[in-house]
Amino acid sequence: MSRIAFHLCFMGLLLSSTVLRNVDGHAWKRQLPMPCKNLVLYFHDILYNGKNIHNATAALVAAPAWGNLTTFAEPFKFGDVVVFDDPITLDNNLHSPPVGRAQGFYLYNMKTTYNAWLGFTFVLNSTDYKGTITFNGADPPLVKYRDISVVGGTGDFLMARGIATLSTDAIEGNVYFRLRVNITLYECY
Numbered sequence: 001m002s003r004i005a006f007h008l009c010f011m012g013l014l015l016s017s018t019v020l021r022n023v024d025g026h027a028w029k030r031q032l033p034m035p036c037k038n039l040v041l042y043f044h045d046i047l048y049n050g051k052n053i054h055n056a057t058a059a060l061v062a063a064p065a066w067g068n069l070t071t072f073a074e075p076f077k078f079g080d081v082v083v084f085d086d087p088i089t090l091d092n093n094l095h096s097p098p099v100g101r102a103q104g105f106y107l108y109n110m111k112t113t114y115n116a117w118l119g120f121t122f123v124l125n126s127t128d129y130k131g132t133i134t135f136n137g138a139d140p141p142l143v144k145y146r147d148i149s150v151v152g153g154t155g156d157f158l159m160a161r162g163i164a165t166l167s168t169d170a171i172e173g174n175v176y177f178r179l180r181v182n183i184t185l186y187e188c189y
């Protein structure tokens with residue numbers, strides 16, 4: 001690219017981002033498209049605690065050198081890694097017929113507060129939906145609503161992109177929690 005063309009290009013970018021920012025009034029540079037799909041699902045995580053092997057859907061698989069695999073490490077679970085294969089339901093009842101599985105892991109990565117990082121896939125296999133949705137993102141569990149990224153999908157969710165808002169719907173000690181996942185897709189095919 002010639003120098004002048006590059007210069008023009010750069011000016012163009014600068015101009016368009018300024019204009020759009022003014023029109024929009026928000027931080028993003030382009031207007032978000034309307035969501036093309038929205039669904040709310042729940043998943044249920046039962047962590048192995050040394051006694052519930054038949055019921056557990058998640059297990060500590062790594063811990064810092066000062067911890068172990070049946071109790072969370074101190075402080076703030078820092079360094080613990082949990083692998084899960086959790087049932088997904090349409091409502092908040094653990095015993096409702098599952099519509100799929102949430103499969104992946106979370107790890108705790110702060111020593112000064114509870115903070116998790118999630119990487120997982122919803123594998124959906126129901127009459128309504130067949131396909132997968134893959135998520136990544138930071139999950140500070142003490143915050144009421146946490147946004148994570150929808151980074152892709154297959155089947156009914158082919159190449160999905162969007163945001164999922166997580167909220168903790170129930171929690172029982174260190175053994176059970178239920179997450180509500182409000183999935184908003186901005187790209188659908």
Ligand SMILES: *[C@@H]1O[C@H](CO)[C@@H](O)[C@H](O)[C@H]1NC(C)=O
Nearest residue numbers: 046052055056094172175176
């Ligand atoms: C499994 O764990 C969940 C959550 O703690 C509990 O509600 C359920 O009754 C348990 N099921 C069995 C069979 O123990």
Ligand SMILES: *[C@@H]1O[C@H](CO)[C@@H](O)[C@H](O)[C@H]1NC(C)=O
Nearest residue numbers: 050066067068069070071072
């Ligand atoms: C794991 O660590 C906790 C807390 O330090 C301790 O109470 C528990 O006995 C340990 N469990 C095993 C199986 O080592």
Ligand SMILES: *[C@@H]1O[C@H](CO)[C@@H](O)[C@H](O)[C@H]1NC(C)=O
Nearest residue numbers: 100123124125126127130131
């Ligand atoms: C989806 O469910 C159907 C009917 O229960 C079953 O035959 C099929 O093997 C399942 N597919 C996957 C990928 O789990």
Ligand SMILES: *[C@@H]1O[C@H](CO)[C@@H](O)[C@H](O)[C@H]1NC(C)=O
Nearest residue numbers: 035038039040165182183184
């Ligand atoms: C899900 O999130 C979207 C986008 O933030 C919001 O408009 C919608 O009301 C939410 N739906 C539910 C059922 O919470």
